[in-house]
Amino acid sequence: MGDIAIKVENLSKAYQLGDFGTGTLSRDIERKWALLRGKEDPFLKVGEVNDRSTAGTSDIVWSLKDINFEINKGDAVGVIGRNGAGKSTLLKVLSRVTVPTAGSVKIMGRVASLLEVGTGFHPELTGRENIFLNGAILGMRKHEIKKHFDAIVDFAGVERYIDTPVKRYSSGMYVRLAFAVAAHLESEILIVDEVLAVGDAEFQKKCLGKMGEVSKGEGRTVLFVSHNMAAISNLCSKSILLKHGQLQTMDYTHTVIDKYIRTGENNDGQVNFEDLIIKQKSTKAGFYALRLLSRAKGITADFAINEDIIVEIEYDVYEDGTTIQPSIHLLDNLDTCIFATFSAPSASSTVDPFYKKPLQKGRYKSTCVIPGNYLNDKNYKINAFLVPEDMANMAFAESVLAFTVIETGDMRKEYTGDWWGVVRPKLAWNTEAIKL
Amino acid sequence: MELNTPHEEWDLEIKPHDSVFNLHLKDVWNYRDLLWLLVRRDFVSFYKQTVLGPLWFFIQPIFTTIVFTFVFGGLAKIGTSHVPQPLFYMAGTIAWNYFADCLTKTSTVFKDNANIFGKVYFPRLIMPLSIVFSNLVKFGVQFGLFLIVFIYYLIQYHYFPESLKPGDKVEPNLLVLLFPILMILMAILGLGLGLIITALTTKYRDLAFVVTFGMQLLMYATPVIYPLSEASEKYRFIIKANPMTGLIETFRYGFTGGGKFYMDSFVYSVVASLVLFMIGLIIFNKVEKDFVDTV
Numbered sequence: 250m251g252d253i254a255i256k257v258e259n260l261s262k263a264y265q266l267g268d269f270g271t272g273t274l275s276r277d278i279e280r281k282w283a284l285l286r287g288k289e290d291p292f293l294k295v296g297e298v299n300d301r302s303t304a305g306t307s308d309i310v311w312s313l314k315d316i317n318f319e320i321n322k323g324d325a326v327g328v329i330g331r332n333g334a335g336k337s338t339l340l341k342v343l344s345r346v347t348v349p350t351a352g353s354v355k356i357m358g359r360v361a362s363l364l365e366v367g368t369g370f371h372p373e374l375t376g377r378e379n380i381f382l383n384g385a386i387l388g389m390r391k392h393e394i395k396k397h398f399d400a401i402v403d404f405a406g407v408e409r410y411i412d413t414p415v416k417r418y419s420s421g422m423y424v425r426l427a428f429a430v431a432a433h434l435e436s437e438i439l440i441v442d443e444v445l446a447v448g449d450a451e452f453q454k455k456c457l458g459k460m461g462e463v464s465k466g467e468g469r470t471v472l473f474v475s476h477n478m479a480a481i482s483n484l485c486s487k488s489i490l491l492k493h494g495q496l497q498t499m500d501y502t503h504t505v506i507d508k509y510i511r512t513g514e515n516n517d518g519q520v521n522f523e524d525l526i527i528k529q530k531s532t533k534a535g536f537y538a539l540r541l542l543s544r545a546k547g548i549t550a551d552f553a554i555n556e557d558i559i560v561e562i563e564y565d566v567y568e569d570g571t572t573i574q575p576s577i578h579l580l581d582n583l584d585t586c587i588f589a590t591f592s593a594p595s596a597s598s599t600v601d602p603f604y605k606k607p608l609q610k611g612r613y614k615s616t617c618v619i620p621g622n623y624l625n626d627k628n629y630k631i632n633a634f635l636v637p638e639d640m641a642n643m644a645f646a647e648s649v650l651a652f653t654v655i656e657t658g659d660m661r662k663e664y665t666g667d668w669w670g671v672v673r674p675k676l677a678w679n680t681e682a683i684k685l
Numbered sequence: 686m687e688l689n690t691p692h693e694e695w696d697l698e699i700k701p702h703d704s705v706f707n708l709h710l711k712d713v714w715n716y717r718d719l720l721w722l723l724v725r726r727d728f729v730s731f732y733k734q735t736v737l738g739p740l741w742f743f744i745q746p747i748f749t750t751i752v753f754t755f756v757f758g759g760l761a762k763i764g765t766s767h768v769p770q771p772l773f774y775m776a777g778t779i780a781w782n783y784f785a786d787c788l789t790k791t792s793t794v795f796k797d798n799a800n801i802f803g804k805v806y807f808p809r810l811i812m813p814l815s816i817v818f819s820n821l822v823k824f825g826v827q828f829g830l831f832l833i834v835f836i837y838y839l840i841q842y843h844y845f846p847e848s849l850k851p852g853d854k855v856e857p858n859l860l861v862l863l864f865p866i867l868m869i870l871m872a873i874l875g876l877g878l879g880l881i882i883t884a885l886t887t888k889y890r891d892l893a894f895v896v897t898f899g900m901q902l903l904m905y906a907t908p909v910i911y912p913l914s915e916a917s918e919k920y921r922f923i924i925k926a927n928p929m930t931g932l933i934e935t936f937r938y939g940f941t942g943g944g945k946f947y948m949d950s951f952v953y954s955v956v957a958s959l960v961l962f963m964i965g966l967i968i969f970n971k972v973e974k975d976f977v978d979t980v
Contacts, residue, residue, distance in 0.1 A: 256695075264978060341977075345699060345806035348974040354699040365804040373730045382726055385719035386805055414733075 252357065254438055254470040255320040255343070259352035262313040262338050262494075312338040314494045316352070322437070325464035325471040327485035327502055329478075329509050331551070331653070335494040336474045337442060340364060343472065344440050358437025358470070361387050365442070367427030372416035376407055376426055379415050383430045397433040404459070405429035425452055432459045438470045439463060453480075453666045460484055476626075478506050479661035509551075509655070518542070518550040520649050531644035533571045533637040537563040537612060539649050541631075550652040554626055554673070555659055558619040558652065563612060564635055564644075570607045571637055575615040578632040580648070581671050587629075590617060591636075625673040626656040708970050712808040719807060723815035728822060742826040746782070750775045757910045766912040768943035769838050769853050775831050776937045777909035783824040784871045784929055785900050790816045791879025792896050795887045795976055802977055809973040810966075813880060817872050824868070835940060856942030860935060867936050874928055874958040880965030884972040887979055908933055912944045925950055928957035 313335045320326050328336045341347050343354060344362030369386040370379050380401055384394040394401075402408055405426040407418070415423060431439075441460065461484055464471040475481050481488060481502060488505040490497040498505050518541040527536070540561040543549050552558050562575050576591035592601040592615065603613070630651045635644040660673070732738035753774040757763050765773040791813040795802070798812055835855070841848055842855040886892045907929045908916070916924050924930050931947060931954030938946050 341803075342699065345697075346803060347977050349699065349701050351701055353701075355695040356697040356699070357695055359696070360806075362805060368804045369801050371726055371730055373733045374726060378726070378729070382719075382722045385716070385722045386801070386807055388716070388807065389718075390715075391718040391722075 252322045253319050254322040254324070254357050255472070256355040257316055257318050257343075257352070258355070260313055260316040260339075260342065260349050260354060261311060261351040262335075262342055262347070263309050263350040264312050265309055312494050313342070313349070316491075316494075316496045318489060318496060318499050320470060320472070322357070322470055323464065323468040324487060325460075325473065325485045327481035327488035327505075328472065328474045328491065329481065329488050329505055330491035334491040336491055337364075338494075339491065340440055340442050340472070340474060356438065359388065359435075360438045360440060361431065361434040361436035362440035363387075363428075363431040363442065364440075366424050366431070370415055370423070370427060373414055375414055376402075376411045376418070380426070380430055383427065384434075387431060387434055388436065389434060393435050397435075401426075401429045401433050404432065404455075421452070428452075428456055432456070432463065436469070438472070440472045442474045443476065451666075457484060457665065476656075477665070478656040479658045479665045482506060482658055483665060506658070518548045518650070518652065527644065528647045529643065529645040531635060531637060531642050533568055533639075533642055534564050534566045534573050534635045535644055536633065536635065536646055536649075537565050539563070539631075539633055539646070541650055541652050550650075552652060552654050553621075553657045554624070554654055555621040555657060557621050558624075558654075560617045560619065560631060560650070561614060562616075562633055562635075563614045565612050566608045566610055569610050572605050572607055573613070574605075574636040575617075576634040576636060577617060578634075579619070580630045580632060581627060584630075584648075585671070587671050592617075622660075622675045623672060624654045625668060625670055626654050627671065628653050703974070706967070708966055709808055709810075713810050713814070716807050716811050720811050720815050720818065723811065724818045724822065727815065727819040739826070742823055743830055746775060746779050746827050746830060749778045749782075753778065753910055763911045764915050766914055766944040767852050767854050768937070768941040769841075769849060769855065772834055772838050772855065772941060773912075773937065773943065774910065775834055776940060777933060779824065779827045779831055780867075780871065780933050780936050781904055781907060781909045781929070782827075783820055783868075784875045784932075785904070786820045786823070787817050787872055787875030788879045788882075789896055789900055790820070791876055792882035792886065793893065794879070794883045795972070796883070796893070799977070802973075810969065813876055813883075813969070816879075817876050821868070821872065854942060857940050858938075858942055860939035860946055863935060863939055867932050867939075870955060870958045871929070871932055873962040874932070874954075877958065877962035877965035880969040881961070884965075884968040884976075887972055887976045903927070903929075912937075913947065913950075914944050925953070928954045928961070930954070932958075 316339065328339060330336050338347075340362065341364070342349050343356075344360060344364060346362075346364070367383065369383055371382065374382065380398065381391065381394055385391065402411055405422070405428075407422050407426050410418065410422065415426070418426070439460070457480055460471060460473070463469050464484070471484070473481065473485055485502050487499065488502040489499045490505045490509055498508055500508075519538065520540075521538045538561075540548055540563075541550060541552075542559040542561060543552055543556050544559070545556065560577060562577075564573065564575070566573060574591055574593075576589065578589045579587045581587055590596065592604050594600050594604060601615075603615075628651060630648045633646045633649055637643065660675075732741070735741060737744070750771050754770045758765065758770040758774070768776075794809075794812050794816070802809065838849075838855045839857070842853075882892055882896055904910075906924055906927050908924065913921065913924060913930060913934050925947075931950030931952075934944060934947055935951050935954075938944055
C-alpha cells in the first residue's frame with residue numbers, strides 16, 4: 250500500500266442560513282458567553298442533515314457532516330453528488346479557503362487548488378505578468394514558474410500574445426492560459442473543481458489529458474469534482490459519493506456512478522396538492538399529485554440518460570360530465586419551453602381512451618412517457634395543465650416537478666466534451682460516397 | 686526508512702481551531718514572491734489606466750501643499766513654528782497620506798478580495814502587506830519630491846537667508862536618523878488599525894462608512910496643518926492621544942528643526958503602534974479563517 254496523501258477525519262462544516270446581518274452582535278455575545286462558560290455553541294444543533302427540500306428547525310445547516318476518508322498518494326479521486334451535496338464545500342475546506350466546524354484534515358505534500366480558472370488575473374497586465382502573478386497566487390515560487398514558463402505558454406498556445414494585456418485576449422485564450430498555469434504547478438496534490446465546463450471541447454480534452462498525465466504519469470494525487478461523469482470515469486479510478494453533506498460511498502468509480510444514478514430521492518419526484526404552486530385554479534378540476542417515475546426505481550428526480558421518464562398527473566374532477574385535457578410543458582433551466590404535449594390522438598403516439606370523454610366526478614390519473622435517449626444531461630422542469638372545454642377555466646401548476654438527467658457514459662464512448670443542445674436524441678446517421 | 690509504517694508527521698493539518706498566536710508567519714515568508722508581484726501589479730495597473738501615469742504621484746502632494754499654503758498659511762494664518770510654509774505642509778501631507786492610505790486601503794482588504802479569497806488559499810496577510818509596500822513605493826517617490834523642496838529651502842536658508850520670511854529656519858538635526866523607524870511605525874500603525882477595521886467590517890459593515898470620513902476628521906486631530914505647539918493647552922491632550930502626532934512631529938522636527946521633540950508623544954506613539962499592530966494581526970488572523978462564509 251502506498252502512503253496516505255489526504256486523511257479526512259470526522260470532517261463537518263456548518264453554515265448559518267438566512268440573514269445574519271441583523272442581530273448578529275447580540276447573538277455573538279450570547280455565543281461568546283456560552284463558550285466562555287465552557288458550554289456548547291447554542292446556535293449549532295448537531296445531527297441535522299442538510300436536506301434542502303425540508304425546512305430545518307434551526308438556521309444552521311450542515312454542509313458536511315462527519316466525513317471520513319483517506320486518499321493514497323498518486324490516486325485520482327472523483328467527487329460525485331448532486332448540487333448542494335457538499336462537493337464544493339469539501340474542496341473549499343481541503344484547499345484551506347475556509348475552516349471546518351469540526352474534525353480535521355491531514356495532508357502530506359503541497360496542495361494546489363483550482364476552484365476557478367484564472368483567479369487573480371489582472372486584465373491590465375500582460376500574459377507574461379499574469380502567468381507569474383497567477384502562479385504565485387496558486388503557491389508557486391518565482392523560480393518554479395520560470396522553469397515551467399515555456400511549457401505553460403506552449404500548452405496555452407498564446408506565444409504571439411504573451412506581451413499583450415490579457416484584457417485583449419479572447420475568452421478561450423484567457424481560459425487556456427489560466428488552466429495552463431495551474432496544470433504546471435509543482436504540487437503533490439491537485440484539487441480541481443468544475444473548471445473544465447468553460448473552454449471548447451478540444452481544450453477540455455487537452456486538459457483532461459494533462460490531468461491524467463499529472464495523476465498517472467507524475468504520480469501526483471488529484472481530487473476532481475465534475476458533473477461530467479464521462480470525464481470522471483476516464484480520469485479517476487476511485488470516487489466519493491456525497492449526499493446531503495454525508496459520505497455515501499467511496500469505491501471504484503463505476504460502482505459509485507452506478508449507485509449515484511440508482512439512488513433516487515423518494516421525496517423529490519413527487520409533489521402532492523398541498524405543496525403545489527398553483528398559478529391558476531379551475532372550477533372544473535384540480536391537481537391531486539404529480540409524480541416522476543423511473544421503471545427501475547419508482548419515484549425519483551434523477552434519471553439516467555437512457556431511461557424513460559414517466560410523468561404521472563393525478564387530478565380530481567369536480568363536476569360530472571366535464572372533459573379534461575391534461576397537458577405538460579417541458580422547460581429547461583432558463584424557463585425556455587422545449588416542448589408542449591397533450592393527449593390528442595393526432596399528437597400522441599398512443600391512443601388515450603379518455604380523450605374528450607365526459608368524465609364522472611372522481612379522481613383520475615394521466616401518464617405521459619418521455620423516452621430515454623432523448624434529453625440531454627441537464628436539469629429540466631415541468632409545467633402541468635388541466636384544460637376543460639372552456640380553456641380560460643384551466644388549472645395551471647408552474648414548475649411543479651424538477652428533475653435531472655444524468656450522464657451514464659453510454660453515449661460518451663467517442664466524445665467526452667461539452668454536449669450542446671437542450672435535447673440529445675439518438676438519430677439515424679449514415680454516410681455514403683457520392684463521387685470518388 | 687519504512688514506507689509501510691503510518692506516518693504521524695503531516696505537512697499540514699486543517700483544524701477548526703488554532704492557537705490565537707499562531708500567525709502563520711512562516712507561510713507568509715514562503716509566499717514572499719507573491720508579495721512582490723502584487724506590489725508590482727498595483728504599481729503597473731495604477732498608471733496603465735492613466736494619461737499622466739506615474740506623474741500622479743507628484744501632482745497630489747504638490748497641489749495639496751499649494752492649497753494648504755494658501756488656505757491655512759495665507760488665509761487662516763496658522764503658524765508653522767518657523768518652518769517655511771510649503772516645506773511644513775509638504776512634510777505633513779506626505780507623511781499623513783502614507784499613513785492614511787495604508788489604513789484606508791487595508792481596511793477594505795476582505796471586501797475587495799472576497800472573490801479571490803473565496804477561491805484560493807494564500808496567507809491572507811500578504812494582501813495588506815502588499816498594500817503597505819505599494820504605498821511605500823508611492824511614498825518613496827513623494828519623499829524624493831520632498832527632498833528637492835527641502836534642499837531648496839536648506840540652500841536658501843544658508844546662502845540667501847534674506848529671501849525667506851523673517852524668522853523662518855531649516856535646521857535638520859540628528860533626529861532625522863529616526864526617519865526609517867518613523868516610516869515603519871506609520872506603516873504598522875496604519876496596517877494595525879486597517880487590519881482591525883477590515884476584520885470587523887466583514888460582519889459589521891457600518892465601520893466601512895466611519896473610515897471614509899473618519900480619516901478626514903482625524904487629519905485635523907493630527908498636527909498636519911499646524912504644529913502641536915499651536916494647539917491650545919486645554920485641548921492638546923486630545924491631539925496627543927492620537928498616536929500619529931508623535932510620529933509626524935518627530936518627522937518634521939528631524940528635517941526642519943521646527944517646533945520641538947516631544948519625547949512623551951514619541952514613546953507613546955511607538956508603544957501604541959506596536960500594540961495596535963499586534964492586536965490587528967491577531968484579530969485578522971482569527972477572522973481570515975472563515976470570513977468567506979460570512980461575507
